[in-house]
Amino acid sequence: MRTNSLATAVVAVTLLGSAATTALAQTQPEADGLRNRRYCEILLGYVYAASINTPVFNTIGYNYCPQDKMSSFNLDELKKENAADVILLNGPRHWVLDAIDGLDVSGSGETKNFGGIEMTKAGRIQLPLSALKGFTPTPYTTSEVSRTTISTYDAHKAVFELTDPSGNVYIMQSYSQQVDPNLKMSDLPSLGSHLELPAGWTYKTEILQAKLELDSNGLTTVVQDELDDTYQKR
Numbered sequence: 625m626r627t628n629s630l631a632t633a634v635v636a637v638t639l640l641g642s643a644a645t646t647a648l649a650q651t652q653p654e655a656d657g658l659r660n661r662r663y664c665e666i667l668l669g670y671v672y673a674a675s676i677n678t679p680v681f682n683t684i685g686y687n688y689c690p691q692d693k694m695s696s697f698n699l700d701e702l703k704k705e706n707a708a709d710v711i712l713l714n715g716p717r718h719w720v721l722d723a724i725d726g727l728d729v730s731g732s733g734e735t736k737n738f739g740g741i742e743m744t745k746a747g748r749i750q751l752p753l754s755a756l757k758g759f760t761p762t763p764y765t766t767s768e769v770s771r772t773t774i775s776t777y778d779a780h781k782a783v784f785e786l787t788d789p790s791g792n793v794y795i796m797q798s799y800s801q802q803v804d805p806n807l808k809m810s811d812l813p814s815l816g817s818h819l820e821l822p823a824g825w826t827y828k829t830e831i832l833q834a835k836l837e838l839d840s841n842g843l844t845t846v847v848q849d850e851l852d853d854t855y856q857k858r
Contacts, residue, residue, distance in 0.1 A: 659722050659781070660809045664689035664715025666738050667749070668708040676709070677750045681736055681743035689716050693740045702738055718809065720784065720796045723776040763850040764788075764822050766857075768843055775856065777836040782829050784812050786847065786855050789824030794847050794855035795838065803851045819849050 665682040683689045694716065703711040734745040766788075775797060777783050784796040801807055816827030838844070838856060845857040 657722070658684075658719040658724065659778075661719050662688045662716050663719070664694060664713065664717065664741075665746070666702070666736075666743060667712040667714060668703075668706050669710035669712070671709045671753065675750055675752050677748060679748045680746050681738070682746045683741060683743050684746070686735075686742045686744060689741060691716070697739045706736075714802075716801045717798045718801070719798050720809070720812070721775045721798075722778045722781065725774040725776070763848055764825060766845050766847045769840070769846050769856075772842050773840050775838045775840075777832055777838075779832050779835045782813065782831055783836065784815065784855075785828050785830055785858070786849070787826045787828070788847075792845075793858040794845075795836075795858050796853055796855050797846075798854050800852035800854070807851065815853075819851070 661684070663683045665680055667678050667680050669676050669678045694713070697713060699711050699713060703709075736743055736745070764786075775795075777795065786794045786796075788794070796812070799807055799809070799812065813829045819827060821827060836858075838858060840856075847855050847857075849855075
């Protein structure tokens, strides 16, 4: 799907965020016990006039996105069934945080079955078509995300950090198996030795001495590495 320019742009905006997007919130305001929980998402893109509206459906609270069913997805058929202009599969991914308090709840409670995997509508993304022109996602390039959430990392647990040349620290919020299907939680402490970090960037593991809460306060900054793992600014 990444060869489709429209699809590429939509999935990049989903993962990295954009000032043009609406907040992407969980249907349930608070989701606990998320660490290492596997999930995936389906995005349905509908073009209207000069914008694209993209409802986002995810498996959180329903299932763990079973690999056999996900692998058999026929995205062309699912796109046709849902009368969408574009369809994206985001996942599988795994959370590397412990809880999310989604203060900005945009989900409708609507559910859909995609190839035998039940998902709930978690929110939507809307952006102008002009934002898609020439958009190419780049690892280690930061982006601002409009959202109102509190991400919680429990005390005495590991967090995985990128630090940029200016000293800004970004905490991993989810790891992806889209680029490396074999990546797992136990690989994360040594992940830095496998990343092609730009000059001045570093990666490290920290064991938290106290609970860490990252409050987006309406706007946060995120970044991805080349494996599509996603980090948020501390």
